[in-house]
Amino acid sequence: MTTTLTIRGAWSAARQNCAPGCFSYHASWRLFRLAGLKGNPRWHGAFYRRALDDRQPSTALVCGSSDETMPQILTELQPDIQITVADTCPTPLTLINAWAKKTGARVSTLRSEAPQLDGVSGAFDLIVTDGLLSLLPTSADREAVIARLAGLLSEDGLLLYTTRIAGPAGHLEYDRIGRAGQALTAATWPVASAERVQLARQQLRRLSRPSPFTSPDQIADAFRSSFGQVHLFTRSAPPTIALALHPAFLTGRGSLCVGIAATQPRHP
Numbered sequence: 001m002t003t004t005l006t007i008r009g010a011w012s013a014a015r016q017n018c019a020p021g022c023f024s025y026h027a028s029w030r031l032f033r034l035a036g037l038k039g040n041p042r043w044h045g046a047f048y049r050r051a052l053d054d055r056q057p058s059t060a061l062v063c064g065s066s067d068e069t070m071p072q073i074l075t076e077l078q079p080d081i082q083i084t085v086a087d088t089c090p091t092p093l094t095l096i097n098a099w100a101k102k103t104g105a106r107v108s109t110l111r112s113e114a115p116q117l118d119g120v121s122g123a124f125d126l127i128v129t130d131g132l133l134s135l136l137p138t139s140a141d142r143e144a145v146i147a148r149l150a151g152l153l154s155e156d157g158l159l160l161y162t163t164r165i166a167g168p169a170g171h172l173e174y175d176r177i178g179r180a181g182q183a184l185t186a187a188t189w190p191v192a193s194a195e196r197v198q199l200a201r202q203q204l205r206r207l208s209r210p211s212p213f214t215s216p217d218q219i220a221d222a223f224r225s226s227f228g229q230v231h232l233f234t235r236s237a238p239p240t241i242a243l244a245l246h247p248a249f250l251t252g253r254g255s256l257c258v259g260i261a262a263t264q265p266r267h268p
Contacts, residue, residue, distance in 0.1 A: 003098040007031050010067065010095060015190050017090040023189050024182035024203050026091045029066045032181065036240030037174045039257075041070045041130050043239035044162040047259035048128075050233070051160055052077050057125030060084070061152060063114065063145075064132045065092050068099035074128065075105050082106045086120050088113040115145035122152035127159045133222065134163060134211055142212060142222060150226040150265035159227070161260040163219065166211060167253040173246040179204060216258045228264030235259075 003013050007030045014027035032038035041048075057078060062070045062085040071083045085096050085107060093109040100107040112119050114132060127149050133142045153159055166172050183204035189196050213219045220232040235257040238244040248254045 003094055005068065005095065005099055005102070007034070009098075010091075011185070011188070013094045014091045015188070017094055019089070020189065020191075020195075020199055022089050022091070024186045024199065026066065026089065027188065028181050028185040032178060033067070033069070036242035038178060039131065039164045039172070039239075040066070041073055041162065043164075043257055044130070044235075044259055045073060047162060047233050047235070047257075048073060048160065049077060051158065051259070051261045052126075055126075055158060057081060057158070059124045060126040060128060061086065061120065061122065061124045061149075063117070063127060063129040063149065064088075064135070065096065065130075067092050067095045070128060070130060071096055071105065071107055072099065074126075075103075080106070081126075083108070084120070084124070085109045086112040086117060115141045115148055117145070117148050117152075120152060123154035123157065124152055125154055125157050127153055127157070129160075130162045131164075132161070133213075133219075136212075139212070143225070146223055146226045150262075151267050153265040155265070157263070157265065159223075159260070159262040159265070161219075161223070161262070163213075163258050165213060165216065165219075165256045165258055167248055167255050169248050169253050172255050173243055173248050179206060216256065219258055219260060223260055223262045226266050227262035228266065229262065231261040233259040233261070 003009055010030040011027045014023055018026050033040045060074055060081050060083045064087055065085050074081055087093055096109055110119055136142050183200045186200040186203050187196050189199055216232055216234050220230050223230045238249045
């Protein structure tokens with residue numbers, strides 16, 4: 001079956017490939033991204049352009065990718081770059097492979113889970129990852145994946161990490177709408193009705209994932225043990241119209257986009 005790069009195509013790919021734990025997220029991700037409700041690499045486009053302005057990397061590792069957005073951005077900035085994408089779920093890899101086949105982009109994919117990233121080998125000129133640290137449950141896991149990525153980078157390579165930090169309200173904008181949408185999506189999980197209902201209830205009742213960081217400086221500090229140079233960039237302006245209209249931004253309590261550019265990796 002041909003994978004189409006549409007909302008329905010992404011949903012169909014998730015139905016074929018996802019485990020219960022990530023189905024609701026991946027099946028609804030494209031809709032939320034296109035609606036401007038959920039953070040994604042496009043929100044950090046200015047940071048990527050600035051960081052790569054005086055560089056021409058020939059090889060890149062994308063560590064974790066919900067769909068083809070990140071490799072798409074990299075090829076826009078560096079058309080001839082060779083990209084490796086590692087993710088634990090087949091769904092985003094399926095979408096990325098479909099996009100690469102359609103565009104002719106030089107992309108290879110493999111299933112690999114952080115922080116170990118088994119099967120991934122470098123050295124890469126560039127490593128890019130968006131929001132990865134927020135997905136890891138412990139500080140030890142976060143330290144381990146940063147060290148692992150540093151070990152995969154060339155001596156003069158560059159690591160770019162992007163994420164968002166919640167504002168004073170304590171949670172990211174549209175969190176409740178996101179959970180409701182994922183609960184509705186769970187009702188389309190291709191299993192028995194009782195299992196779908198259970199999954200939908202779990203999504204609706206699921207607490208927001210707490211961020212491991214409360215300030216940009218904490219994020220920068222997390223990278224300093226594995227990199228000699230760590231530069232921090234922040235953006236407080238809302239990246240989409242939907243966010244600009246959210247009460248948090250209207251009252252000056254919106255989330256903050258954060259970018260880390262790390263060089264001089266300390267190889268083990």
